[in-house]
Amino acid sequence: MLKIAIIAGSNRPNALNPQVVDWVAEQLAQRGDVEAEVVRYDDFNLPVLDEPVPAGAHMYQNDHTKAWGAKLADFDGYIFVTPEYNHSVPGNLKNALDYVAVEFNHKVGAIVNYGADKGVRAAEHLRLILINTKMATVRDQTSFSIFTDFADGKFAPQAVSSQSFTPMVDDLVLWGEALKGVRERIAEKAAAGA
Known part of the structure; x- marks a missing residue:
């Protein structure tokens, strides 16, 4: 079974994000091919990036970075639930992603x-960030409008908006299973070269 992290993309007070995250978790709970867990970066008390060495070197010095990286490393795939702030991802999400890299490799x-x-x-900006960590992203995404998929501050997804979710997750599972094999092959090569 594929282990999927649902990454909550905003910790803004009174944000809509928890409602969308809960909906994603409910949809995944109905599937028999994934084991999903909600992961919130604010549970790790990450300050503005304070690691002296870039994440790609995997030389973490701070305990909060080590804990965040260890949590993310446990998963085969990720669903990022993000609002759009100023035509991009929330700053806190970007900050959390800047802490890590290797944990996302070939996932x-x-x-x-x-x-x-x-x-x-x-979503466009997030794809650019994730590709730099050697993460593959599935083509389809699920997009909701604050004007038509929320009513009086409550998440009420329209069928036209949510219909892409199942095919998106189907692809996530296919890619996730394939990339498990890639990671195994990389580990074999590393062991053979040691």
């Missing part, structure tokens, strides 16, 4: 986004 991600224009620019 798969999917994006659920929302905003005034369905959050599509946040």
Whole structure:
């Protein structure tokens, strides 16, 4: 069974994000091929990036970074649930992602986004960030409008918006299983060269 982290993309007070995250978790709970867990970066008390060495070197010095990285390393894939702030991802999400890199190598991600224009620019920017960590992202994403998929501050997804979720997760699972094999092959090569 594929282990999927649902990454909550905003910790803003009174944010809509928890409602969308809960919906994603409910959808995944109905599947028999994934084991999902909600992961919130604010549970790790990450300050503004304070690691002296870039994440790609995997030379973490701070306990909060080590804990955040260890948590993320446990998963085969990720679904990022992000709003769009100022035509991009929230600053806190970007900060949390800047802490790590190797944990995402040769794994798969999917994006659920929302905003005034369905959050599509946040998704575009997030893809650029994730590819730098050697993460593959599935093509389809699930996009919600704050005008049509929320009513009086409550998440009420329209069928036209949510219909892409199942095919997106189907691809996430296919890629996730394939990339498990890639990671095993990389580990074999590393062991043979040691």
